Amino acid sequence: KTKFLGFVDLDERFGRAIESVDAELLVWIMCKQDCDEGLIASVKAKYPQVAFVFHSFDDPYVMQFDEHLRSREFDYAITCCVSSIPVYEAIGVPAVCLYPPYDEDSHTNAAVDTARAADMSFIATNLYPKERYPWSKYNRGEIARTVDPLGSLRLFGPWERNNACGGPYGVPELEARWSGLLKYEELPGVYKASRINLNSHVRPDGYQYLNERFTNVLGCGAFLLTDDGEGIADLAGGEMPYIIYHSLDDLADKVRFYLANDEARQKVMATGLDFARRHFVNTVFAEKIAAFVKSH
Numbered sequence: 001k002t003k004f005l006g007f008v009d010l011d012e013r014f015g016r017a018i019e020s021v022d023a024e025l026l027v028w029i030m031c032k033q034d035c036d037e038g039l040i041a042s043v044k045a046k047y048p049q050v051a052f053v054f055h056s057f058d059d060p061y062v063m064q065f066d067e068h069l070r071s072r073e074f075d076y077a078i079t080c081c082v083s084s085i086p087v088y089e090a091i092g093v094p095a096v097c098l099y100p101p102y103d104e105d106s107h108t109n110a111a112v113d114t115a116r117a118a119d120m121s122f123i124a125t126n127l128y129p130k131e132r133y134p135w136s137k138y139n140r141g142e143i144a145r146t147v148d149p150l151g152s153l154r155l156f157g158p159w160e161r162n163n164a165c166g167g168p169y170g171v172p173e174l175e176a177r178w179s180g181l182l183k184y185e186e187l188p189g190v191y192k193a194s195r196i197n198l199n200s201h202v203r204p205d206g207y208q209y210l211n212e213r214f215t216n217v218l219g220c221g222a223f224l225l226t227d228d229g230e231g232i233a234d235l236a237g238g239e240m241p242y243i244i245y246h247s248l249d250d251l252a253d254k255v256r257f258y259l260a261n262d263e264a265r266q267k268v269m270a271t272g273l274d275f276a277r278r279h280f281v282n283t284v285f286a287e288k289i290a291a292f293v294k295s296h
Helices: 010-021 039-046 061-065 067-073 082-089 104-108 140-150 172-177 184-193 212-219 232-236 248-260 262-279 282-295
Strands: 025-028 051-055 076-079 095-097 118-123 153-156 194-198 224-227 243-245
Touching: 010 025, 010 039, 025 282, 039 051, 039 067, 051 067, 051 282, 061 067, 067 082, 076 082, 076 282, 082 095, 095 282, 104 184, 104 212, 118 140, 118 184, 140 153, 140 172, 140 194, 140 248, 153 172, 184 194, 184 212, 194 248, 212 224, 212 262, 224 248, 243 248, 248 262, 262 282
Parallel strands: 025 051, 051 076, 076 095, 118 153, 118 194, 194 224, 224 243
Antiparallel strands: none
C-alpha cells in the first residue's frame, strides 16, 4: 500500500489537468500502488485524444513483484533499463528507456552546500546486502567501510532506520559519519559539495540500468564514482563522464587517485555535465518521449 492517502477524485484531477493545457500526452511519473485498477481506462475513455504513459525509475527490481503490470491500461511505458523494454512489450505496452531527468535550474545551477562539504558522500535509502538482494554486487555498508579511511565521509539518508549503524549488515563503527536525512531539493547542493559522489545499483545485472542518483549527480556537474553495472561502460562510449569501479579494492584505488588529482577529477566532472546535458536533462527527456509516442 502507498504511504499516503490517495485522492478520491484523482480521475477528476487528471481531467482538470488535461483540459487546463489541452494536453496530448500525460506521463504518470513513478506510477506505483496509488494507481488503482481501472483508473487510467476510465480517464482514457473521456480523453481518447491523450496518450497515457506509465513511468518507472525502479525497473528491473520491481518487476519481480509484478509492479509493471500496472502499465497495461497505459498506451506506452518509460523504463530506466534497456533490458526491461521487452518485458513491457510482452504485455502489449510499447516501451522506451529514458533515464531519471534533472533540471538545469534546480540541479546544475544549485548553490554548493558548503556546510555539508566532504571528500566523499553516499546518499542512500537501503544497504542492499547480497544476502537479501542477490543481484547486488556490493553491500553499501561495505562501500562506506572501504572508503572511510581515505578521506572525510558523509552518509545521508535513512541509514539509522535500515540497521546501517547496527544489525547484521551494518557498519556501527561509522555511525558518526551519518549526517541526517535530506529533502529532494537539498540533494543537488550536497552533490556539488562532495568531491566524490558514491553510487551503486540494486540490479547491476539489468542492461544499462541507471538509478536517479546517477543522472542527477552528473546533471549537477559533480563527480560520480559508480559500480560496474551491465552496459554502463558501453553507455559512455569513448568518453569518461563518470568513473566505474570493478571491486572494492578498485574503489579504494580510484578514490585515492581522484582525491589526490584534482585536475583529473575536474576534467571528469566537465565531461559528465556535457554528457548529462545531451542525454539526461528534462528537456531532452520530454523531447524523446514525445518523439517516441509520435513514432508509434
